[in-house]
Amino acid sequence: MLSLLKRYLTLLIVSVLLLYPFGSFLAKGRRGRETNFVDRVVIGLTAPVQRGLIAVIDGVKAVVFGYIDLRGVRERNEVLSAENLQLRAALRALGETRAENERLRSLLGYAEVVPGPELPARVVGVNPVSKLLSVRINRGEDEGVFRGMSVVTPDGIVGQVVRATGGWADVALVTDPESRVAVRVQSSRARGTAAGTGKGPLRLENMLRTEDVQEGDLIITSGTDGVYPPGLVVGRVTRLEKKEHGMFLGGEVEPAVDTTRLEEVLVVGSPFGSLVQAPLGGER
């Protein structure tokens, strides 16, 4: 028996190494498993190494690109200063409008959706597999980042946190083919869904063909998906397909954020965050 086992040991080991992950994939292929204890240990061991490597790469980049970046800084500084003045003036005007809006809201007794705190984070890398288009940020559970939180930039939405560990979080991008965002046309308030296609523009879905929507219209989040707070910019309508038959119109939305050039992002605590974070069957 022992000699038989010895003889076929390699075959046995290779079979287990091949069939165990395959079985695991067939069982939970679509969504993937939750991060288990072994995963956490491996992440815990590898994260400091990865962090160190990123620091080294950043250092090399800073030396190489430092000089190039400095060229033209004076001219850019002047342009930015002028822009800053304009923005401050615009901000003052908006402050007046906001105060007026708040007064009117309180008069009408409207309940306001208060988004959670915003946490700045840095994009440190992208997912090495294109099955899920995601980026990794340098904030995790330790800083209060959890699965389901939305990630934005001042230009618009970026994606949603799909996994958070100690000091890292993975953010699935809005361009990922599995991504769906509940949206609204800013001007006409028509509702629909922006679906990721994997590259370039998002696909406009579930928008009634009778709705008032034009090419160039600004698309914002509606907040009804429970992930993104309402009113965040998603992009602009670049193409519309109004078929003669059918309930819905088709179209494309150019995302406001270029997800291939992300550097700094903000993690936003969703107003529905407590629902997302609550463990299933846990205390409420």
Next chain:
Amino acid sequence: MKFLVVVGLALLLLTVESVLVQQLGLAISRIDVTVVLVAFLALRAGTREGAMSSFAVGYLLDLMSGQPTGLFTFLAVFIFLLGKLVVKLVEVRSRLTFALFAMGADVGHGLLASFFTWLTAREGVAAVSLSGLPTQVALTGLAAALLHPLLRRFEVERPSSVGMLR
């Protein structure tokens, strides 16, 4: 190659890839550094040691993908075994032939990954992966050519077999 060296190297290469792809602004295509590593293992490692190392490399890739499903762990071991079969038929010695070998492995890896993704994911995900495959294979070939000298450094000299019949 020692198991821990392979794991360390995989971690280093995945981190560099992750940062490099971000810097290059690649939307869909990736550089399959793990396939390069598995291809090298298929050439130089024994079946048991290579399968275990490939499993570890695939597991790391799965873990870093954000949604570990086991697919890339399975594919790493499968490509390693397939590579072991192929090297019985072809001779891979130079940097160029290694790059071509790794590119072939990447085509197989990419097609299988797309197929299994198509089986389980929503419509469109597999098509997206396939559209980025040509660039990915070219970048992987380039990475293989660049990494070949480094990988050979980590190679442990094995005693050559004496005679044809043993």
